[in-house]
Amino acid sequence: MKRKVTLKQIAKELDVSVSTVSKALRNSKEISLDTRTKVQAFAKLYNYRPNNIALSLKNKRTKTIGVIIPEIVHHFFSNVISGIEKEANNRGYNVIIGLSNESFDKEVINIEMLANGSIDGFILSVAKETLLLQDYHHFYETINQGMPIVMFDRVVNEIACDKVVVDDKLGSKKAVAKLIESGCKHIALITTKDYVNVGKLRTQGYLEALEEHKIVPKSSLIIKVEENKDKEVEIEKLEREISTLFDKEKSIDGIFAVNELYAITAMKIAINKGYKIPEDLSIIAFTDGVLSKHAIPSLSTISQHASEMGKKAATMLIDKLEELVDEEKYQTEVINTTLIERDTTR
Amino acid sequence: MKRKVTLKQIAKELDVSVSTVSKALRNSKEISLDTRTKVQAFAKLYNYRPNNIALSLKNKRTKTIGVIIPEIVHHFFSNVISGIEKEANNRGYNVIIGLSNESFDKEVINIEMLANGSIDGFILSVAKETLLLQDYHHFYETINQGMPIVMFDRVVNEIACDKVVVDDKLGSKKAVAKLIESGCKHIALITTKDYVNVGKLRTQGYLEALEEHKIVPKSSLIIKVEENKDKEVEIEKLEREISTLFDKEKSIDGIFAVNELYAITAMKIAINKGYKIPEDLSIIAFTDGVLSKHAIPSLSTISQHASEMGKKAATMLIDKLEELVDEEKYQTEVINTTLIERDTTR
DNA sequence: TGGTGTCACGCAAACGTTTTCGTGTTGAAA
DNA sequence: TTTCAACACGAAAACGTTTGCGTGACACCA
Incomplete structure (x- = not known):
């Protein structure tokens, strides 16, 4: 079973340096056309793909957003996820999911697990137990560490962050x-x-x-x-x-x-x-x-309009991550509701 | 806004080396009790948490499993996810989700995005379009690169990997x-x-x-x-x-x-x-x-028993990742079904 | 011949860890 | 006084990238 091929391996094989390979693959004109085509051909042959983890470490961003919801077996939440996922993928982000099962402890654990570099920002809906306990230290901590949060549906008003709510x-x-x-x-x-x-x-x-x-x-x-x-x-x-x-x-x-x-x-x-x-x-x-x-x-x-909520939340978060929007300015987006008349009304 | 604190920062602050800090935090007895307590106190104060990305790069494992499903707004799939998530979290793994929306292209893109180091293994249910096209190159490629796959529900028999199916x-x-x-x-x-x-x-x-x-x-x-x-x-x-x-x-x-x-x-x-x-x-x-x-x-x-399927799939994958089980040996687990009698039968 | 430029590439640092292998300083035994 | 072990710590490599900078080779011009 062959393992993933790295720059180093390509470099060794072609008897050039790692930097040359890297530059050649990015088509830098610092490298001769000759070497470039040679490297690229080799990389293609061996199906080279840059290692995301290494990139994340270097770039200090993972292009991944963390979503924490109380439960997933629920039409509303799975629709929100669907909306988030769509927008995130369009903009080159992955989505990583944590379930709190409405439990405060699980919410804290999930946030701590993800906050340590795995993701760039959070989209979340607060667990009922957390709302009951009114203990929001984990939210404050993550925000203090410079990780943006977008809350949706079940939000905590006193926390300064972006929010998407239903009227x-x-x-x-x-x-x-x-x-x-x-x-x-x-x-x-x-x-x-x-x-x-x-x-x-x-x-x-x-x-x-x-x-x-x-x-x-x-x-x-x-x-x-x-x-x-x-x-x-x-x-x-x-x-x-x-x-x-x-x-x-x-x-x-x-x-x-x-x-x-x-x-x-x-x-x-x-x-x-x-x-x-x-x-x-x-x-x-x-x-x-x-x-x-x-x-x-x-x-x-x-x-x-759950899916729209998800989409909006993702948009807000990614805009903030990519600094398209003022970091210190928090918005609350209200998604409006629609009456769908079916057979139980006259 | 303070950023995440790193070993280097602690080292600088306490005027010791990075290695000392690292060892002190892991309670290595190579380090004097004195320094250990000092470092640990400091780390606690500044809420130090090791950076997951750096660890992943070093350890060559992310402790994250990728799940790709055709759709999430679906009781069966969200239940499976729920089962996966529960088992994964118990064993210290995160779950990252990709949706194929039954599309071959999206399935390929998702797999490629995740396969480059972001995750340790896949759990997936094959998109309908893929089954129709019978183009499985992306599965073969990932498996060839040494990344294990567990398929559930919609599986491809001809692919050598673990499977969880319903009878x-x-x-x-x-x-x-x-x-x-x-x-x-x-x-x-x-x-x-x-x-x-x-x-x-x-x-x-x-x-x-x-x-x-x-x-x-x-x-x-x-x-x-x-x-x-x-x-x-x-x-x-x-x-x-x-x-x-x-x-x-x-x-x-x-x-x-x-x-x-x-x-x-x-x-x-x-x-x-x-x-x-x-x-x-x-x-x-x-x-x-x-x-x-x-x-x-x-x-x-x-x-x-969707949740059970998810749990089983996660167990199989993690067992393989942690080498608790023969790498070359693939199993197909059959989850049995239960008749739930309600009001539409006599 | 000396000076200048350009080309094509390599070196090394950086991201944040962990871990192996030194190494300088003690104190004690010989 | 010499030798050696124990102790406490640091340097450096490694994971896989990207990128600024240095440099050797060569060509061209005066």
Whole structure:
């Protein structure tokens, strides 16, 4: 098995110096045309490729960006990655992935592993546990060491770095407004506890939409789900809550859920209870994914344009890395949302 | 903004040599306890971390594995990644991702980008276009350069490397047998054209199961879907085909589809046409994902244990990298499948 | 012949490590 | 006083590149 061929080997074989080979390959006119063609032919024959690691060491840049996300088995995040990857590859960068699994420790470990020279900058979405703990030392450290960070979706406002976020409040408002305008009077909200930032913002959007349409919110129409590591038990608990909600509040004619899964869960129960959708009950979910698209009936959603978010984040990071943009100036890009009307709305 | 601190800087600051610092940090007893503690304290204070790139160059290994998959916005692949990542991280490896988007060219480019020193080995699933073109030079080249490859799911048999595959035929057989045993007599198959290897194998499983139960296959019950870059048009076309299938073949009482999406599509049409599921019609899909789990009714599936596949692939690769296993010996690991019975089967 | 230029190439440093092999300074034994 | 070991440290090479600079050879001109 032949190993990778290096400049040194070519040099030895052709009885010239390493520098000559290097220059010849880069077509420097310092080297005679003769030697150049000879070296190039040899290099081609042996399929020479410069060693990236050596280049990285020399250039002090790896042309690699690190992405840390809470989970990858998730339509939103994998779409973001897809967007990042596309933009990065176009601009000659690689993407290296770390998963935090929503754990603070894993987030720290991942960042430390990558920050030591493996990558040029980070794109990340903060783990829930980190948000809960509010311990951001690892972010500060990396930034202090001169490594740029772009946060997306789940960001920490107090940290000075570029950010790409969704306008959660406005998106929710759009959804609820749509429900109201299509005739819903009693709209339930299925959201998360307030410490999850996006949950909070989406709840606000819901409330504002009601207010603007002069509808008085009723707390009995709001379910705040306690998140659980084990999705199964989380959903089971939610099912019970929704079921009792339907039983108690007969007048419900609209549901806005902060994610697909909650919406699908609600829909399943509603169908079981004999609701006709969308005639008796309209449903809209935040976050557009496969689930919504292929549900029966297919679910109307607020799309967050995940891939676009990824692309934007990559653009911002690479612009900063290539100094196309002021190093000290941080931007927050807001990606707008779109209402996708499918079969659960009128 | 302070940059990363290096051995050289510490050495200068403490007025010792670089080698002393290096040894002190590794607690070599060649260095006096005095200097050791001094250096270590200083290093800690300045948060010294050895530069990975320099280490990689020196050690000729990056402790990074490259993963190339056709797409990431896909439950199966993201699950595999998740499995890979878990195992890799446990063993101190990073994971770097490349997406081929099913394109031969992108696959080649990605492999070339990563093969030049950035990673120690590959885990990959071959792009459809590559399988169609049957051009495998990039795989041969990387292997020739001494870089191990583990292929998973979509493998090329003729290439000598480790492989992790699903027993597609057996899995399908299980599914179809289940349908037959629960009383189905006229089972339709929705599969892909034969050049997609997994489609072919799953079709074989279907046929074998019928044969073993003395049922004569009818070609009119088989739909072979032509894949299309644009999933929308692929599915639309499929919908028409399924619709006419139902119209022509009134006796259908079971459906086996080679993936979730085909199954869901069929179910949607069946429900529209008034079939009761599972009473009138049972459905099983190959590939277990969110779609099946949360469909209404939830879909019975054959699970491929994607995460386990990823884990296994990572184990095999790292074992080879760390020479825990004979370099020249290639294995093919078969991950078995499980029938997950949900609400579309009796 | 001496001076000047150009050509074609090699040397060496640099990136940040680790590690082998010295080497100067002790202190003690002979 | 000599010899030797132990000790504590430094120099340098190596990993694979790129690049500024030095230099020998040759040609040309005066």
